[in-house]
Amino acid sequence: MNIIVCVKQVPDTTAEKRLAADNRLDRASMENILNPFDEYAVEEAIRIKEAQGANITLVCMGPAAAESALRKGLAMGADNAVLVSDPLLAGSDTLATAYVLACAIKRLPFDLILTGMQSTDARTGQVPAAIAEFLELPMLTFAAKLDVDMGKRTARIQRQAEGGLVVLEGNLPALVSVTKAINEPRYPALRGIMMAKKKEIKVWNATELGLDTSLVGSSGAHTKVLAVRKPAPRAKGVVIKEDPDTAARKVADYLASVKAI
Amino acid sequence: MYTLTEDQEMILSVVREIAREKIAPRAAEIDERAEYPWDIKKILCDADVLMLAVPQEYGGMSQGLLFQCMVIEELCKACASSGLILMIQGLAELPIELAGNEAQKRRYLPRLATGEWLGALALTEPQAGSDPASMRTRAERKGDRYILNGTKRFITNADVADVISTYASTDPAKGSHGISAFIVEKSFPGITIGKHENKMGIRGSTTCEVIFDNCEVPVENLLGSEGEGFKIAMRTFDRSRPAVGAQAVGIAQGAIDYAVEYARQRQQFGQPIIQFQGLQWMLADMAMQTEAARQLVYHAAALCDAGKPSPMVSSMAKAFASDVAMKVTTDAVQILGGYGYIKEYPVERMMRDAKITQIYEGTNQIQRIVIARALAGTR
Numbered sequence: 001m002n003i004i005v006c007v008k009q010v011p012d013t014t015a016e017k018r019l020a021a022d023n024r025l026d027r028a029s030m031e032n033i034l035n036p037f038d039e040y041a042v043e044e045a046i047r048i049k050e051a052q053g054a055n056i057t058l059v060c061m062g063p064a065a066a067e068s069a070l071r072k073g074l075a076m077g078a079d080n081a082v083l084v085s086d087p088l089l090a091g092s093d094t095l096a097t098a099y100v101l102a103c104a105i106k107r108l109p110f111d112l113i114l115t116g117m118q119s120t121d122a123r124t125g126q127v128p129a130a131i132a133e134f135l136e137l138p139m140l141t142f143a144a145k146l147d148v149d150m151g152k153r154t155a156r157i158q159r160q161a162e163g164g165l166v167v168l169e170g171n172l173p174a175l176v177s178v179t180k181a182i183n184e185p186r187y188p189a190l191r192g193i194m195m196a197k198k199k200e201i202k203v204w205n206a207t208e209l210g211l212d213t214s215l216v217g218s219s220g221a222h223t224k225v226l227a228v229r230k231p232a233p234r235a236k237g238v239v240i241k242e243d244p245d246t247a248a249r250k251v252a253d254y255l256a257s258v259k260a261i
Numbered sequence: 262m263y264t265l266t267e268d269q270e271m272i273l274s275v276v277r278e279i280a281r282e283k284i285a286p287r288a289a290e291i292d293e294r295a296e297y298p299w300d301i302k303k304i305l306c307d308a309d310v311l312m313l314a315v316p317q318e319y320g321g322m323s324q325g326l327l328f329q330c331m332v333i334e335e336l337c338k339a340c341a342s343s344g345l346i347l348m349i350q351g352l353a354e355l356p357i358e359l360a361g362n363e364a365q366k367r368r369y370l371p372r373l374a375t376g377e378w379l380g381a382l383a384l385t386e387p388q389a390g391s392d393p394a395s396m397r398t399r400a401e402r403k404g405d406r407y408i409l410n411g412t413k414r415f416i417t418n419a420d421v422a423d424v425i426s427t428y429a430s431t432d433p434a435k436g437s438h439g440i441s442a443f444i445v446e447k448s449f450p451g452i453t454i455g456k457h458e459n460k461m462g463i464r465g466s467t468t469c470e471v472i473f474d475n476c477e478v479p480v481e482n483l484l485g486s487e488g489e490g491f492k493i494a495m496r497t498f499d500r501s502r503p504a505v506g507a508q509a510v511g512i513a514q515g516a517i518d519y520a521v522e523y524a525r526q527r528q529q530f531g532q533p534i535i536q537f538q539g540l541q542w543m544l545a546d547m548a549m550q551t552e553a554a555r556q557l558v559y560h561a562a563a564l565c566d567a568g569k570p571s572p573m574v575s576s577m578a579k580a581f582a583s584d585v586a587m588k589v590t591t592d593a594v595q596i597l598g599g600y601g602y603i604k605e606y607p608v609e610r611m612m613r614d615a616k617i618t619q620i621y622e623g624t625n626q627i628q629r630i631v632i633a634r635a636l637a638g639t640r
Contacts, residue, residue, distance in 0.1 A: 068271075075271065187279055190309035190322045193271050 001054040001150055002109045003045045005078065006101055006131065007038040009062050009069035010121040022218075023225040024091070025121060027063075034069040037116025039076070039185035040178045045114050046077040047183065048148055055079050057108055061089060061100050067201055074196035075188030081199065082108070086206040091218025094122075098130030100216055103209050105135065112155060113175040117142055128177040138170030144181035148172070263559060269328055272313075276332050279304060280339040288340035291465035292610050297421050298465050301343045306376035314351035316358060320371030326500055327562040330507035334555070337511025338518065341614035342465025344511060348504050349418045349466070353380020355497040356426040356442055360485040365444060369424060381422035383413040383445075383471050384494060391627050393428070393494065394437035398473060400429035405480050407431075407443065409473040412455070417621075419469045420454045423447050428494060429473075431487045440490035444482045451476030462613035499570040502622055506558035506582035509618040513551040513586040516593035516611045520544065523597055523606075540596060547589045554582035573635035580628035583618035590615040 011017060012031040020026040034042075045056045056078040058070050063085060070081040084104050092100065105113065113135075118125035132139035143157035144165075155176055156169040188196075206213055214220055238254070240247045255261045265273070283304050291298045305311055313329050315321025323329070329351065337344035354373050357365055372378040389396040398411025409429050419425060425445045432439030445452065455470030485493055521544060524535035534540055561578035564571050590612040594601035601608050619625045 071267075071271065187275050187304070187308045188271070189307060190272055190312055193268055193275070194322065197268060 001048070001052065001111045001148070003048060003054045003056045004105055004108060004110045004113045005038070005041045005045050005056060005058050005073065006105075006113065006115045006127070007042065007058050007060045007069060007073055008035045008116075008119050009033070009060065009066040010035045010119050013120050019228055022091070023228050028065075032065065032069070034072045035116055035119045035121075037118055037120065037178075037180070038073075039116075040180055040182055041114040041116050042073045042076050042078060043183045043185040044146060044178055046186070048112075048146075049077070052148070052150060057082060057110075059101060059104050059108070060084070061092070061097055061104075063090075064203075070201050071196050072188060074199045074201075075192040076186060077192060079199065081201045083201055083203045084205075084209065085203055088206045088211075088213055088217050091221060092216050093221035093223045094124050094126040095130055095222055096216045096220050098127045098134055100209070100211060101127070102131050102134035103211055104204060105131070107209070111150070111153075111172045112148060113137070113173070115175065115177045117177045117179050125177075128175060132175040135175070138174040139177075140168050140170050140174060141177045143176050143178045146176055146178065146182065263327065263563070265328070269324055272324070272328075273331060273335065275308060276310065276335045279308060279310075280335050280343075284336065284343045285339040288343070288607065289604070289610065291340060291342055292462075293464075293604075295459070295464040297418070297467050298340075298343060298346075301340075302346050302376065302379075305343075305346055309375075311347060311350050311376045312374045314347060314354050315370050315374035319358075319366050319374065321374040325562075325566040326503060327559055327566050330503055330558055330562045333504055333507040334511035334514065337508045338515035340465065341508060341512050341611075342463050344508050345417065345463060345466045348501075348508060349382070349422075350376070350380055351504060352382045352417075352497070352501050353422065353424065353426050355500055356382070356484055356493050357444060359496050360442065360489065360493045361444070364481065365484070369444060373424070378423035379418060379421050381416055381419045381425045382497075383416045383419065383425050383427040385413060385415050387412060387414045391624055394440070394491070396428065396430055396440065398427075398429040399433070400431050400441060400443065400478070402431070402480070407478045407480060407483065409443070409445070409451070409476040409478055411473050413471040413473075415458065415468055415621075416471050417466050417468055419471045420457070420467050425452075425471065426484070427471075427473075428490045435488060437491040438488050440494070441487045442484035442490040442493045443478050444484060445473075445476065445478055446482075449476055449478060461616060462610070463617050495572065496570075498623060499572050499575045500565050502575040502579035502628075503558050503561040503565065505618055505622045506554065506561065506578040509579075509582035509586035509615065510551060510555045510558055512611050512615050512618070513547070513554065513582075513589040516590045516608050516615075517544070517547050517551060519606075519608055519611075520547070520593040520596040523600075534596075543592055543596065547592055550585045551589055554578075554585040558582050573632050576623070576628035576631040579618075579622060580625040580632075583615070583625060586615040586618055587612075 009032045012033050015030040018026045018029050048054050058073045058078045058081040060066050060070055061084045084100055115128040140157045142159045144160045145158040147156045153172040154169055155174045159166040240250050312322040316323045333344050357369050373380050386396050400407040400409050427443045427445045428440055430439045431441040451474050453472045455472050458468040525533050527534045558578045561574045593608040594612050600606050
């Protein structure tokens with residue numbers, strides 16, 4: 001079985017974020033890491049590999065520095081990696097990103113595509129669905145559990161929904177996006193880190209991929225970041241200082257007034 | 262400047278991640294319950310971290326003592342007891358690496374590397390602390406075995422260890438030259454674990470008595486030759502003392518990091534207390550002393566890696582770094598004021614943990630004797 005895991009490099013979640021002039025993150029100024037959500041996708045791929053055998057290829061779009069995110073995925077246990085990197089791609093929005101990733105995936109053998117449910121930087125969660133659309137694949141999103149049956153060539157997921165579980169099944173090849181509920185990602189072991197060094201990271205540019213360059217980069221983007229603002233500071237809470245009976249009643253009245261109960 | 266390879270950078274970043282995500286949130290509980298943190302041991306083994314204590318030709322992935330010190334530092338920023346898991350594995354491994362024959366290395370080092378077996382080192386006795394030459398534990402050769410009798414005290418992780426590098430006298434008349442080193446497996450007949458100490462700090466490591474009562478040790482478990490034990494112990498300390506220094510630096514840095522964050526948040530007189538020069542100077546001194554300690558530790562470790570271990574510099578690194586850790590953690594408690602003194606905040610634990618670094622692996626008074634003797638040319 002061939003599994004592709006789409007990964008992204010994002011600013012360290014604990015880092016202070018800075019913006020460039022175009023309202024985009026100034027990624028060069030901070031520590032960058034493998035998108036934490038993608039670690040769950042990589043881990044799920046490795047578990048499938050351990051259970052039934054698979055070849056895992058990581059696919060990433062980003063600057064040359066994104067190689068370190070791929071190295072981490074390789075150190076965890078992925079087999080190969082592809083980095084799509086080209087100055088022309090800078091400023092690509094979610095649709096353009098999905099287009100680029102889909103073009104790269106088309107050149108690779110695959111039975112299953114795994115992605116994180118979103119990135120921790122922009123948090124749009126749009127890319128997985130758009131990739132599935134470009135590749136015309138069944139899409140099973142927000143998987144909290146995944147079972148792959150290579151005999152029947154199906155993928156079955158459980159999605160946590162309000163009031164219960166939704167069970168979905170699709171034929172392979174399919175795209176599955178995973179949530180944090182699906183597993184606990186392993187830390188790369190020293191042996192994995194040493195072995196990752198020997199694994200090749202292929203770098204493809206826009207020409208090699210035969211991309212329609214009018215669809216990528218900031219010129220091809222359909223969306224534009226107009227402004228980024230810090231959220232307004234939270235208003236101070238209301239303190240009720242009464243005897244317990246009265247206080248409880250006032251709290252209940254308040255909750256009822258905002259239709260919380 | 263010390264330059265790290267890309268692999269080493271990645272290993273350090275993984276260790277930092279483990280320390281932040283898994284160890285730091287457990288540190289207070291580990292201290293409170295005074296139990297060996299098996300969960301942390303498993304995480305470190307799964308990530309192959311204990312392999313850093315063992316050479317590559319014997320199933321380990323050692324990157325040298327300097328790098329090991331950097332990893333110990335990262336672990337100890339979060340929890341000194343958890344850092345000890347790697348430190349003690351290194352301490353038990355060193356005598357075997359330094360003095361073991363091929364068969365001994367093949368049997369023990371790969372198991373210590375994976376963490377399948379845990380190690381400990383037994384030197385100190387009730388009557389032989391700073392003066393190990395006065396040890397009373399005896400080893401008498403009988404045929405193809407040595408029979409060990411005696412009691413060791415304050416042995417870190419002895420109860421969880423599977424193999425204990427043990428020192429005993431084969432010739433009491435010769436004093437320190439009569440001491441020999443043995444690899445003792447916990448399963449050998451005649452070994453029992455005695456009293457568990459209730460300690461001030463590093464409470465997530467166990468500290469116990471080890472009692473040898475006609476304990477039978479095969480002759481092939483003698484390290485080096487009879488009478489070489491003291492030399493082996495000293496060569497071990499040249500390498501383990503920088504590691505204790507690294508632990509002290511880690512504890513100090515953990516306390517600084519917490520105190521700085523606290524001082525940025527805590528408001529008094531209408532401003533964050535970090536705006537007050539009195540505290541700024543305290544923090545600057547803490548950072549300066551810790552950085553000086555770090556560089557001394559790195560230098561001592563780098564000398565070992567270069568094949569030129571210096572007993573004097575190793576002693577300097579251990580004593581200086583641990584004195585700094587004690588001072589810095591005490592100051593961190595001061596910066597937090599009343600909050601520093603209570604267990605909801607981690608700095609009082611760091612202060613208690615720091616104290617042991619001035620005591621074990623040779624008290625800081627013994628370290629100063631080593632330094633002074635080197636200056637005087639009497640050793």
